[in-house]
Amino acid sequence: MVALSVTIDRAVATDTVLDLEPSGSELAPPATLTIPAGSTSAKVNVDTNPTSTASFRQIFVSYRGYRVTGYGILVTPLKASVSFDKAPLASGEAGNGLIYLSAPVRQALTLPLSSSNAALTVPASVTVKPGAKFATFPITTTPVSARQTVRVTSTLLGFPYFGNVQLLPTASLKTLTLPATAYGNGKIVGTVRLTIAAPAGGTTVTLVSSNASLTVPATVTVPAGQYAATFDAFSSDVATDSLPVVTATAGGVSASSGVTVKPLSVSGLTLSASTVAGGGTVTGTVTLNTAVAVDTVVTLTSADPVASVPATVTILAGGKTATFTVSTSAIASAKNVKITVVKHGSSVYRTLKVTP
Template structure:
């Protein structure tokens, strides 16, 4: 138990040293005030397992049960009276105590106030604590016995106190830790403030200083109360401890990693923990000096946390220099994914040696791995936090058209670079994605990539790639695949029905493989092939269109179907001007002309509509074609009949736009309707004029046969009716006659005849 600092002179206080004393064979490190040889650890100290410090003395318990004391000896406290074998020791102000292996207690040093007055027949003691001038003993039954100075009630435990698991003694205050984690105190500080904080629970250790107390909770936090003039009752923020000790006006704690924290008064360098001090198992606090038990061997790492797949460097540290042959220290790791050498050799005379620490990437979650020396003695395990080397997967885009030529980039990124080549396997959850089978992240790198191609999909769908490492799922990433779409386009938005055209199927993106696109038409007047193929790497293909005439403007939808999805385009079929009717007069006379009429279903388009004409015989001649002018519905044509002998029927056929129509007419033979003479009587040798008239005008020059019944009267064999007329004249000549004579003149045409009689007189 610390006591108010003994300051024989100011000079001694100023001579306090901060230099740690580390003898060649010792396992104790001390620092702080050395004015009374507090830092002079006996060279004979061997394998200390417990220490306790007070004003200027330190008492140590060795593994063999022997007791070693150093510091002042003015009251005999610095020398053990007998070679007792103990199991725990305590140090007070000018006196020390020990629990022997038989459960009895021994005390030595100053006996002022009866501090050495161990009660008779006290046995079964399991814990002990020495205060400034009083002592506490905890019996195995959980009760506490106290003796020495009771001026502040420090030797009067509360009535009924039981279930105590450990005790601590300060200047004039006593503490008891109960099995339920609560703390009981009795006695008091001169300045007050000794009462245990309300609600304090979960305590696993207690420590008493001069005028302040400490409680270590199960969660590693420290609660202090009492004097706080130097901050001794206020543990550093974030401190997590496994051991505590309280001095005059400073406090100590051992962290889980075996390092030491000291806070409060630093007048003698108490807070200046030796640089590099690690492997501390326990600490004790004197009035103004510090004591730490260091493990015979322990290890530390240059990093407290690493990612899977990374490495670290460890150092084995010995409490004492290695012997002439060096020292071989065994090592262990409690996690097979983190490996260390079976052992490391510390060179002769050295106190440390390094070793490699390797971690394998198993993606097994964050975990804490214990790495420690294996010497058969107590050590401080090093807790290495191994963080899962998280794997992030991502595509280089969020969407893609299935079946397109786009080659996706699939990337893996680790939180930390790997030490060795790491192979990840890839598998898609559907045939729409075709990834490379693996991604290798090379040693020293954090990322790698693979390529992914796609197959068509009929619907928008999200597909994912599952990433595995050593057969275990590690991460996944998804991408949205959209259907391949198409559009149908035409060379022109409209086409004249009956004519050919062409169309195009356009895809939204170039395709990785040849894509067959089905085609259909909504109207039989327009036909398309059953399918068209878009070549690999292309975006479109053309297809032919054939049409048949329609009578009215018709909108036709051409539908392309890609992977079950229809996409349409429309084209207009313009009506074709086809023949509606052909009309002819009912009859015509030979060598005549009639006018026929062709009529279309619709007005002729630009350029007009040509109608072909065919006559059913030579008796009626028609032109090969007739053209209906643009915008017109009909056109006429001239037909000419031949000079038939008998009445003949003729059929004419007209065709336009693939549609034909026929009409017939009758060609009738011409006949002579009249024959006249300019005189009915003429003197022989004289002439008269005859006129022949046909029944209808003729379109062509037409001959009429003439005859005379007597040579006395001469007529031409024929007379020609000129085109466009139905009459013609001729001259009748006569010869001299001796007697009057009547001569018959006849005009005939195709079985018709007319005569007149001319009287020739002498």
């Protein structure tokens, strides 16, 4: 839109109507212009229509059918530019783009949009509202492993207009590693590895276990400049095999790893003596198949009250053995007593001879 001012050489006594006629379709003035009584001039806004090339056009002014003057106007093509609110843009994050026109539009103008890279997504089009000269559009991205230049293109009057944005790599998850097997009440160490070194502030990896037989922390942080971090996972005192799956996620990428959690078992039972006189004591030592990460209870039984044992014995965290005392009573004749230790489905026994 341009403003046209028409001036005559003397003031008019009454409202005077002048006819306006453009020399080309690029200009769209009103059909008439009225100079008020007592005035020598009047202004009117002239709309323009889209054009792909610059052109010089005129508006002819007539009074009662006679052309009295003309005004030249250079009509230039409407142009566009594409820019971004974040440049460069971290992949995996969202942003906004901006279409900016060289002049406000008289009517709503819809412009197509496209991206040169599937890692950066834009809507199919954006609309500039009447009277405006710009419009924004949303941008979504997915993580990339290397810096990339992405071109966003729009087309106006057959001419492409584009803007480039640098898409920065995001540290996303590459692998999750866990031991294939763990035993109850144990600790295993897992490792998460990123595609690139973690940025300043580190990269947080979320962790989830599929069931309670294996507990993992909610998150683990890979320190800035590092590619990997480890975390401790703790198994529960399962009675049968369990198959939890741990899932790690960072930068929109997830990886899973399964672990077989097996029950603890008794691997050994020793007595400090195989024979004891009634009224004496013997020390028993129970051994599990592996060290435990938390205090762990095993069950003890005696086949005869002449040799008594505690109901349980606790193996302390970090160890795999514990001792207990077998107390005997005086008897008139010798007896063989079976001392048994039980953990889940496993058991080991030793025979203690109690003599008079």
